[in-house]
Amino acid sequence: MDGIMSKNNSVYLIERNDNVYEVVIGLEVHAQVTSNSKLFSSSSTKFGAEPNTQVSLVDAAFPGMLPVINEYCVKQAIKTGIGLKAKINNKSVFDRKNYFYADLPQGYQISQYKYPIVGEGNVTLEMPEGQKQVGIERLHLEQDAGKSIHDVDPSNTLVDLNRSGVALMEIVSKPDLRSPDEVNAYIKKLRSIMRYLGTCDGNMQEGSLRADVNVSVRIKGSTDLGTRCEIKNVNSIKFMQMAIIYEANRQVDLLEEGEEIDQETRLFDTKKNETRSMRSKEDAHDYRYFPDPDLLPLEITDKFIDQLKSEIPELPDEKKKRFIDEFKISPYEATILVSDIDTAKYFEEVVAKMGKNRDMKLAVNWITGELFAVLNNKNIEIAQSPISAKNLAKLINLIKNGTISGKIAKTIFELMLDGDLDPQIIVEEKGLKQQSDPKALEALIDKIINDNREKAIEYKQGKEKLFGFFVGQAMKASGGKANPKLINEILKKKL
Amino acid sequence: MTEITSLSLFELIKNIKEKKISSNEAAKSFVDRSEKSKKLNAYVTENFENCLQLSKEFDNKPNFDLKLPGIPIAVKDLFCTNEVRTTAGSNILNNFVPSYESTVTQNIWNEGGILLGKLNCDEFAMGSSNETSFFGNVQNPIAKDLVPGGSSGGSSSALAANLTPVTIGTDTGGSIRQPASFTGTVGLKPTYGSCSRYGIVAFASSLDQAGPMSKDVEDCSILLEVISSFDKKDSTSIDFKRNNYSSELTRNIKGIKIGIPKEYRVDGMPEEIENLWKKGIEYAKDCGAEIIDISLPHTSYALPTYYIVAPAEASSNLARYDGVKYGLRSSGESLIDMYEKTRSEGFGEEVKRRIMIGTYVLSSGYYDAYYLKAQKVRQLIKQDFDQAYNKVDAILTPSTPSSAFKIGEKSNDPVSMYLNDIFTVPVNLAGLPAISIPAGTDKNNYPLGLQIIGKPFDEQTVLNIAYSMEEKINYKNNIIDWWME
Numbered sequence: 001m002d003g004i005m006s007k008n009n010s011v012y013l014i015e016r017n018d019n020v021y022e023v024v025i026g027l028e029v030h031a032q033v034t035s036n037s038k039l040f041s042s043s044s045t046k047f048g049a050e051p052n053t054q055v056s057l058v059d060a061a062f063p064g065m066l067p068v069i070n071e072y073c074v075k076q077a078i079k080t081g082i083g084l085k086a087k088i089n090n091k092s093v094f095d096r097k098n099y100f101y102a103d104l105p106q107g108y109q110i111s112q113y114k115y116p117i118v119g120e121g122n123v124t125l126e127m128p129e130g131q132k133q134v135g136i137e138r139l140h141l142e143q144d145a146g147k148s149i150h151d152v153d154p155s156n157t158l159v160d161l162n163r164s165g166v167a168l169m170e171i172v173s174k175p176d177l178r179s180p181d182e183v184n185a186y187i188k189k190l191r192s193i194m195r196y197l198g199t200c201d202g203n204m205q206e207g208s209l210r211a212d213v214n215v216s217v218r219i220k221g222s223t224d225l226g227t228r229c230e231i232k233n234v235n236s237i238k239f240m241q242m243a244i245i246y247e248a249n250r251q252v253d254l255l256e257e258g259e260e261i262d263q264e265t266r267l268f269d270t271k272k273n274e275t276r277s278m279r280s281k282e283d284a285h286d287y288r289y290f291p292d293p294d295l296l297p298l299e300i301t302d303k304f305i306d307q308l309k310s311e312i313p314e315l316p317d318e319k320k321k322r323f324i325d326e327f328k329i330s331p332y333e334a335t336i337l338v339s340d341i342d343t344a345k346y347f348e349e350v351v352a353k354m355g356k357n358r359d360m361k362l363a364v365n366w367i368t369g370e371l372f373a374v375l376n377n378k379n380i381e382i383a384q385s386p387i388s389a390k391n392l393a394k395l396i397n398l399i400k401n402g403t404i405s406g407k408i409a410k411t412i413f414e415l416m417l418d419g420d421l422d423p424q425i426i427v428e429e430k431g432l433k434q435q436s437d438p439k440a441l442e443a444l445i446d447k448i449i450n451d452n453r454e455k456a457i458e459y460k461q462g463k464e465k466l467f468g469f470f471v472g473q474a475m476k477a478s479g480g481k482a483n484p485k486l487i488n489e490i491l492k493k494k495l
Numbered sequence: 496m497t498e499i500t501s502l503s504l505f506e507l508i509k510n511i512k513e514k515k516i517s518s519n520e521a522a523k524s525f526v527d528r529s530e531k532s533k534k535l536n537a538y539v540t541e542n543f544e545n546c547l548q549l550s551k552e553f554d555n556k557p558n559f560d561l562k563l564p565g566i567p568i569a570v571k572d573l574f575c576t577n578e579v580r581t582t583a584g585s586n587i588l589n590n591f592v593p594s595y596e597s598t599v600t601q602n603i604w605n606e607g608g609i610l611l612g613k614l615n616c617d618e619f620a621m622g623s624s625n626e627t628s629f630f631g632n633v634q635n636p637i638a639k640d641l642v643p644g645g646s647s648g649g650s651s652s653a654l655a656a657n658l659t660p661v662t663i664g665t666d667t668g669g670s671i672r673q674p675a676s677f678t679g680t681v682g683l684k685p686t687y688g689s690c691s692r693y694g695i696v697a698f699a700s701s702l703d704q705a706g707p708m709s710k711d712v713e714d715c716s717i718l719l720e721v722i723s724s725f726d727k728k729d730s731t732s733i734d735f736k737r738n739n740y741s742s743e744l745t746r747n748i749k750g751i752k753i754g755i756p757k758e759y760r761v762d763g764m765p766e767e768i769e770n771l772w773k774k775g776i777e778y779a780k781d782c783g784a785e786i787i788d789i790s791l792p793h794t795s796y797a798l799p800t801y802y803i804v805a806p807a808e809a810s811s812n813l814a815r816y817d818g819v820k821y822g823l824r825s826s827g828e829s830l831i832d833m834y835e836k837t838r839s840e841g842f843g844e845e846v847k848r849r850i851m852i853g854t855y856v857l858s859s860g861y862y863d864a865y866y867l868k869a870q871k872v873r874q875l876i877k878q879d880f881d882q883a884y885n886k887v888d889a890i891l892t893p894s895t896p897s898s899a900f901k902i903g904e905k906s907n908d909p910v911s912m913y914l915n916d917i918f919t920v921p922v923n924l925a926g927l928p929a930i931s932i933p934a935g936t937d938k939n940n941y942p943l944g945l946q947i948i949g950k951p952f953d954e955q956t957v958l959n960i961a962y963s964m965e966e967k968i969n970y971k972n973n974i975i976d977w978w979m980e
Contacts, residue, residue: 057595061815063588064575064597064694066729096811098857102830107814157830159819288857290866293700293808295730 010127012179013220014248016256022220023248024228025183025213026137026175027240029190030168031200032144032208033076039143039167040067040110047206051149051160059165061105066294069094073167074298076199077117077141078308080169083193083315084136086121088305092140094295098288103146103159111170113289116140117298123173123193124317125185126335134186135174144168163207169200175214175225180241187211187237188339192316196341210235215247217255226251227261231268231275243268247275319344327351333364342383343367353393354400362396370413386417395423403427404434405484436483438490441474444482445490448473459495467491499524500657504566504714507660511564518557518565518609521660522550525567525611529658534978535634537653539572540580540613549609561607562721569659571650572613573620574600574705575694579610583696584618584628584646587816587823587841597694598729599663599705599722606721611659615649618843619813620670620698622646623915626906627845634902635678636974637941641899644674650708651678655972661709661718665695667702668801669895669919672931675708676894676944679933679972681715681961682708684919686951687926688733691726697812699805700731702923712932712962716740719954738955746963749783751956753947754887758794759918761896767937768893775891775934775945775964782963787887791879796872797921802913803856803869804924809846810853816841848909877925884950889960892918894931894944918946928954930961933970942972 014021038045041058058065081088095113096106118139125132146164150157171190177183191202191209202209210233216226229247234240246268251261265284266275291297314322316338323334337347350363371392375382395412398404404412404427412423412432427433435441448470449456459466474487499521502510510516526543546567553565575581575593582588596604604610617627625633625648633648635641636656643652647664651674654662664671666684675682683706690705697703707718720741725734755776760769776786818824818837825840827833842850856865883890896917905912922929928951931944945964949957 060820062575062593062595062821063581063583063591063696063815064593064692066693068728068730098811098814100814100817100831100834102817102819105815105820107817108811286859288811288854288859288862290807290811290857290862293731294697 010129010179010181010185012181014217014252016252019256020220021217021248021252021255022178023244024175024216024218024225025177025244026228027173027177027183027186027214028212029171029173029187030210030212031080031171031190031194031202033073033141033167033169034199034201035070035073035076035167037070037072038165039070039073039141041165043165045166049162051158051162053162055161055164059105059161061107067110067292069295069298070167073141074117074300075308076167077139077169078300078305079197079312080171080194080199081118081121081139082309082312083197083199084118084121084123084139084171086136086139087119088300089115089117089119090300090302091115092117092298092300094141094292094298095289096292099285101145101148102157103148103161103164105146105161105164109143109145110292110295111142112140115297117300123186123189125182125189127182127185132182134176134182137172137174139169139171142168142170175216180244183213183240183244184237187240189316192339192341196313196315204236207235211240213240213243215244215251216261217248217251227263229261229263229275230265232265232278234268239268239270242270242273243275246273250275327360329360329364333368336368337364340382342381346382346385346389349389350393350396353390354397357397357400359396359400362399363393366392366396370410374417386420387413388420391416391420391422398423398427402434402436402483404432405480408432408434408480432481434483435478435481436486438486441478441482441486441490442494444477445470445474445487445494448477449494456495467495470495498657500528500660502660503710504660504717507566508564508717511566512559518550518553518567519547521565522546522567522609522611525659528656529569529612529653531979532656532658535636535652535656535658536631537614537633537649537656537658538569538612539582539584539615539630539649542579542610542612546609546611553607553609558607562717563603563606563608566608566660567611568603568608569611569614569650569653569662570600570603571616571647571662571664573616573665573696574663575696576600576610576613579613581613581696582630583620584616584630585842585846586629587837588696589629589823591822593694595694598691598724598726599695601694602722602724603663608721614647614653614662617646617648617670618846619696619809620646620665620667620703621809621845621849623669623673623912624900624902624905625649625674626902627843629843632902634978635899636978637678637899637972638939639977640902641941642677642902644677644899646670647674647682647708651675651680651682654678654680654708654710655974656978661707661714663705663718663722664708665698665703665705666919666923667698667805668923669916671706671708672894672919672929672944672946673915675931676933676942677899679942679970680708680710681712681930681932682706683715683719683930683954683957684922684928685719685723685954686733686928687923688731689723689737689928689952689954691724691729691732693726693728699808700812701808702801702805704923712930712958712965713741713744715930716744716958716962719958723954733952735952740955740958743955744962745959746782746966748960748963751784751889751960752787752887753779753784753960754787754789754883754890756789756791756794756883756890756892758791759892761917764896765937768896768943771935771943771945772891772893778934778964778967779891779960781967782960784960789883789887789890791876791883791921793872793875793879794921797876797924798913798917800869800872800876801916801920801924802852803865804873806849806853807857807866808853810850810857813842813846813850845909873924876921880925880927880948888950888953888956890948892946892948894918894946898937898939898941898943922946922948927951928957930957932961932965932968933972934964934968935970940973942970
């Protein structure tokens with residue numbers, strides 16, 4: 001694609017002829033509430049069950065069936081609102097959004113329209129240029145629909161209602177995002193906050209997190225918003241970014257050709273990497289929203305909110321600040337460690353197990369270096385780490401107290417992977433303890449100097465490069481176990 | 496001895512408890528009479544075999560502590576009954592057999608009641624004459640080719656014809672009280688939130704209430720006591736302290752203040768209704784009540800308000816009947832085609848009319864002018880009653896602006912049909928309890944009813960006034976079984 005400038009930071013601009021455009025993005029994220037049962041029924045929400053095995057009479061909209069609000073889901077939404085530093089509304093209303101579809105058993109979706117449970121809030125993003133605030137417009141609770149399956153039976157559409165009635169939080173951002181990178185950071189931050197709170201598992205493969213992406217473009221510097229297009233139901237960050245890039249360029253092309261942008265709903269074709277029109281504004285559904293007469297307005301007392309506030313754990317922003325203050329690590333390191341709640345937990349456990357003589361630098365490097373590499377390779381989460389925080393802390397301590405060298409530690413780390421082995425035991429069994437006895441090392445070095453007299457003389461005559469040769473010989477003779485610091489000292493003295 | 500079928504519920508219970516009549520004898524009597532009364536077309540689905548079987552089982556292991564010991568009861572076909580077809584009077588549910596039971600009917604079976612059958616009604620309870628039912632007209636036992644009222648027309652007809660000792664109906668805009676008035680029987684619509692809506696096919700959720708229909712006020716109080724309960728499965732069910740309505744029933748209403756709303760004197764109201772009302776006022780005075788003139792200024796807006804709110808909710812409530820999950824499905828070329836054919840063939844004219852009205856008043860651009868405005872007016876109507884109740888304990892009005900009309904007389908004139916609900920609709924909009932009791936007859940000797948409207952949750956006062964006036968009025972239906980061969 002021509003004309004894209006500056007991709008090395010989060011600024012994303014499109015240049016055409018003499019015009020420079022910026023892209024304006026707002027997201028409507030649909031996050032599945034972590035809850036054992038559905039928003040208005042007691043059916044299970046477990047992922048991956050046989051089709052239509054988790055469907056109650058309420059979910060299938062049988063005659064005379066009535067919705068009853070699941071209090072736990074309400075608490076989850078409020079907690080999420082608190083995590084987004086948002087206003088919790090004391091009164092909210094469930095509305096019916098009316099439309100016909102085979103996987104919508106009631107013929108309407110119960111959602112919140114005029115009066116959402118959570119109002120305005122904000123999220124802080126860590127971008128390379130510094131922090132960026134993204135406004136939250138609202139968060140509301142709604143039911144998920146079922147699933148229409150078109151590709152199993154050649155002549156029929158099949159419907160699976162397992163998802164029908166599952167609680168979703170729709171989190172609507174303000175049009176504050178300006179680049180695919182910011183969208184990436186925003187989704188990850190939202191996900192991180194909800195995982196800290198335990199309100200959404202953020203699993204995009206299972207559809208727990210999806211988004212409608214609103215995209216418009218405008219000449220950089222303009223404060224007017226352009227006509228937007230909404231790209232429906234994108235289920236990965238990568239696809240969101242691809243869709244935004246395609247859509248923004250499509251809109252710029254239109255404007256450059258003097259055409260107007262139609263406000264419309266589009267879908268993203270992941271195979272062709274393009275967005276296509278689903279329906280124009282004229283064809284837009286008239287959802288005929290009105291308050292659901294089966295449900296009373298949801299009234300939430302300040303006491304109830306305060307109680308939930310007291311249950312809120314330390315969130316990523318505060319944790320980061322504490323890590324910097326308490327552990328004296330860099331903001332960059334802290335950002336990495338707090339981005340995922342399990343990583344933060346792991347790190348804190350390592351720190352705790354290291355005890356008094358803890359070495360933060362080592363802890364951060366081992367987690368973000370060796371351990372992350374292993375997790376990446378195996379494509380697993382830190383919660384499934386093959387090495388426990390306790391044993392990693394032991395390994396770090398063995399380095400710190402000089403029992404082993406960093407190089408040997410890497411060998412031991414590899415061995416630990418096979419069943420979370422205790423590094424102390426590996427050191428003992430394999431005899432990998434670092435040789436730090438000066439007398440033994442002196443004898444060893446004496447022998448090496450004796451065996452290589454000519455090189456020793458050359459060194460003394462000024463061929464300093466040969467120092468490395470002697471170090472290598474000493475390490476080799478010790479089987480890699482010699483304390484490199486001592487070797488250096490002794491060699492300097494003897495040569 | 497009097498015929499078993501003409502006994503009141505109270506007498507029937509007494510006889511069963513005293514072992515003078517067995518449950519099976521009672522069941523047989525009602526089944527026999529029902530079999531001979533098919534011309535009334537009161538039943539949509541009969542449960543006679545089952546009923547006889549269950550009554551035998553009751554007699555083998557009787558429990559006389561129950562409130563309805565072995566009593567056969569037919570119910571409106573809007574209540575979902577486990578493994579017994581439930582149609583709501585509609586073709587679209589023609590083949591629908593629920594796997595669950597409505598809370599209200601469950602309450603009846605829990606107290607020993609036995610299902611006799613499912614009674615005809617207007618389709619989805621939309622109608623005032625039982626003429627919109629897919630299963631055909633119901634005859635009013637009072638006279639041939641007379642409507643029994645609606646929507647609980649099968650219920651009122653079966654009750655007046657002694658095919659069931661009591662019955663239950665649902666009332667969204669008058670569907671219990673108007674048919675009671677047309678058949679010389681008693682019908683009570685409880686306070687909104689008193690009877691659970693769980694398992695009742697929904698028409699307009701914010702207005703629908705189930706209620707008892709009976710031959711007299713005492714029976715009404717017995718049945719109300721059974722069916723009224725707090726139910727967590729209905730979010731609009733209210734957890735208030737319910738009386739023992741039958742044991743607290745009294746004719747002592749001395750000093751009770753009864754309001755007479757001047758706005759209910761509508762233009763063109765037949766003189767006989769006016770006279771009935773005047774007579775009613777005299778009866779109330781005779782009972783020791785104090786009569787006070789009151790004003791309910793927004794009354795004239797009630798009917799238009801109702802015909803916005805009820806269709807709006809109905810248009811959404813009926814969206815689930817789409818041929819996908821249960822009920823009628825017509826085959827179509829595509830999903831949309833299937834929807835169109837299913838709903839065209841499945842719904843009748845009146846239901847379609849109300850879906851259209853409801854869809855219209857909720858559409859964008861019209862919502863504020865119609866639905867939102869109607870909700871505001873509804874609040875004003877409610878406030879009218881609140882203010883009146885600062886001065887009075889109950890309100891007395893006619894139940895309907897006319898007596899029962901002929902089948903076919905109004906079926907092509909929906910507005911004139913809607914006007915039938917003019918006195919009953921404000922009560923639903925305000926969520927209040929109200930009863931209709933037979934109070935006299937018109938020139939054709941057709942029954943006319945009076946309505947007593949109470950304060951929220953004060954069914955007891957409503958029942959007491961009705962009980963007391965009933966004695967003074969001493970109304971008796973004179974039904975000659977004209978439909979039997």
